[in-house]
Amino acid sequence: MRDPVRSPEGAGAPGAEHRRREPEGRDPHYNFAYLDEATKRMIRRAILKAIAIPGHQIPFGAREMPLPYGWGTGGIQVTASILGPSDVLKVIDQGADDTTNAVSIRRFFARTAGVATTTRTAEATVIQTRHRIPERPLREDQILVFQVPMPEPLFRLEPRLAETRRLHALADYSLAQVKLYEDIAQQGESASSYNHPVLVNGRYLMSPSPIPGFDNPKLDRNPALLLFGAGREKKIYAVPPYTPVKSLDFDDHPFAPMRAPHPCALCGSTTHYLDEIVTDDRGGRMFVCSDTDACAEAAGRAGAAR
Amino acid sequence: MSPLLEAEGLTLRFGALRALDGVSLALWPGEVVAVVGESGSGKSSLLRALSGLARPEAGRVLYRDAAGAACDVHALSEAERRRIARSDWGHVHQNPRDGLRMGVSAGANIGERLMAAGARHYGGIRAAAAEWMARVELDPARIDDLPRHFSGGMQQRLQIARCLVTRPRLVFMDEPTGGLDVSVQARLLDLIRALVEELGLAVLLVTHDIAAARLLAHRIVVMRQGRIVEEGLADRVLDDPQHPYTQLLVASVLAA
Numbered sequence: 001m002r003d004p005v006r007s008p009e010g011a012g013a014p015g016a017e018h019r020r021r022e023p024e025g026r027d028p029h030y031n032f033a034y035l036d037e038a039t040k041r042m043i044r045r046a047i048l049k050a051i052a053i054p055g056h057q058i059p060f061g062a063r064e065m066p067l068p069y070g071w072g073t074g075g076i077q078v079t080a081s082i083l084g085p086s087d088v089l090k091v092i093d094q095g096a097d098d099t100t101n102a103v104s105i106r107r108f109f110a111r112t113a114g115v116a117t118t119t120r121t122a123e124a125t126v127i128q129t130r131h132r133i134p135e136r137p138l139r140e141d142q143i144l145v146f147q148v149p150m151p152e153p154l155f156r157l158e159p160r161l162a163e164t165r166r167l168h169a170l171a172d173y174s175l176a177q178v179k180l181y182e183d184i185a186q187q188g189e190s191a192s193s194y195n196h197p198v199l200v201n202g203r204y205l206m207s208p209s210p211i212p213g214f215d216n217p218k219l220d221r222n223p224a225l226l227l228f229g230a231g232r233e234k235k236i237y238a239v240p241p242y243t244p245v246k247s248l249d250f251d252d253h254p255f256a257p258m259r260a261p262h263p264c265a266l267c268g269s270t271t272h273y274l275d276e277i278v279t280d281d282r283g284g285r286m287f288v289c290s291d292t293d294a295c296a297e298a299a300g301r302a303g304a305a306r
Numbered sequence: 307m308s309p310l311l312e313a314e315g316l317t318l319r320f321g322a323l324r325a326l327d328g329v330s331l332a333l334w335p336g337e338v339v340a341v342v343g344e345s346g347s348g349k350s351s352l353l354r355a356l357s358g359l360a361r362p363e364a365g366r367v368l369y370r371d372a373a374g375a376a377c378d379v380h381a382l383s384e385a386e387r388r389r390i391a392r393s394d395w396g397h398v399h400q401n402p403r404d405g406l407r408m409g410v411s412a413g414a415n416i417g418e419r420l421m422a423a424g425a426r427h428y429g430g431i432r433a434a435a436a437e438w439m440a441r442v443e444l445d446p447a448r449i450d451d452l453p454r455h456f457s458g459g460m461q462q463r464l465q466i467a468r469c470l471v472t473r474p475r476l477v478f479m480d481e482p483t484g485g486l487d488v489s490v491q492a493r494l495l496d497l498i499r500a501l502v503e504e505l506g507l508a509v510l511l512v513t514h515d516i517a518a519a520r521l522l523a524h525r526i527v528v529m530r531q532g533r534i535v536e537e538g539l540a541d542r543v544l545d546d547p548q549h550p551y552t553q554l555l556v557a558s559v560l561a562a
């Protein structure tokens with residue numbers, strides 16, 4: 001759980017230093033962006049293939065990375081292979097720029113690639129994310145890299161991966177629809193508040209990585225290139241810019257993104273996705289924006305208006 | 307009228323064992339054909355070969371769809387074969403566990419075939435599921451119960467509802483009454499007979515239960531060691547068996 005009081009490393013107060021370059025620059029002991037050139041080419045080939053077949057999982061030879069599986073080994077490899085010296089990198093973890101995971105990955109690339117890093121969504125050219133899509137609409141010149149723990153959307157429904165591949169090949173997704181039927185029959189609504197499966201370009205069923213359902217509509221016809229990397233499962237997939245992405249639903253039970261019915265306690269936003277933060281052991285809690293950069297921006301706007 | 311399903315010279319071997327040895331068979335629309343024989347006579351292999359699940363070494367299976375176009379079942383791509391199996395065919399297994407999804411509710415089991423066929427209206431799917439539960443004499447109020455809380459006979463009826471909801475033209479049944487007690491068997495047979503009549507289904511029924519064959523089938527095919535030894539109208543075969551093996555089979559039925 002993130003501390004509601006933001007650390008100086010994070011977005012902080014408006015006007016604080018939000019963009020930095022490691023003073024010593026790139027560490028010459030590493031190849032640019034850590035991975036060797038042959039590996040980066042292999043990953044880029046997988047990425048190109050993934051872009052050519054939107055939503056289809058492309059296997060690649062994932063390498064051991066200097067962080068544990070589940071912390072973003074897939075995302076970090078995709079980022080490493082698309083990063084150029086002039087890129088500006090932003091890393092978020094559940095929307096926040098100031099958590100251990102985000103800080104470490106940002107520092108890692110500042111050291112091994114010497115690229116500029118930022119916490120501002122608007123300034124970034126490459127954004128690596130864990131489980132969120134930034135609130136600020138993305139642009140055509142931006143790339144969003146997702147860290148994916150389990151790329152197979154049918155994983156919980158069909159345990160045999162050979163069979164799931166066959167189902168993808170035949171576009172037979174009745175199983176996912178059955179799961180949705182069952183959720184609605186048992187609970188009156190879709191039970192997946194995150195990782196709700198989507199149909200990409202009317203063809204492939206795709207796991208959006210565990211982003212909240214709130215972010216699912218942002219996948220649809222997004223101007224930015226969306227890349228998904230799963231390190232442990234050794235899969236890469238992609239949603240090219242402006243690709244139609246539809247959340248799975250029924251005609252009479254349309255997909256409805258969820259948001260806590262509160263304003264943000266810090267910036268007062270009523271449109272951003274909120275985290276619930278427990279503040280004491282007597283039931284005290286506050287709702288704050290999950291996207292720290294959007295929150296700081298909105299708070300800055302509110303402050304300027306006052 | 308031309309046959310719905312036509313098999314010619316089907317041969318299938320498991321090592322030295324001949325499961326099917328030049329079997330030819332035709333099934334006309336609206337006809338119920340029972341394949342009888344002892345265990346190991348090749349009944350189930352025939353069913354698997356006809357429905358495209360097992361590829362025979364020789365021979366071919368022709369299926370004529372609603373538009374009257376014939377296709378070779380074993381020459382179809384897997385996608386086409388699955389499409390036909392989903393829209394035109396039904397499969398009732400001996401063990402309902404093989405035909406049902408035990409982890410999801412009765413309604414989802416019936417609705418799965420509709421959703422596979424493209425239905426995306428929750429209310430419509432649910433109404434169809436409730437209607438079919440009523441038609442197979444299950445209480446529609448149990449639509450959200452898991453199949454594992456149903457008795458064996460109820461599971462079998464649920465399986466039949468799941469299979470008939472998309473109005474198939476041809477249903478393969480593999481010992482549908484096996485493993486049920488006698489009174490439940492009788493009710494199930496009654497139900498199948500009524501539904502077959504009402505929907506004009508063609509059924510290929512594999513059974514070793516001569517009584518079930520007599521009750522349901524228009525025509526009976528007797529198999530032994532991978533060959534068809536006798537074939538004819540149900541009453542003719544059972545009342546006036548010609549082949550010694552059929553005579554033995556009919557004579558071995560226990561009278562109550």
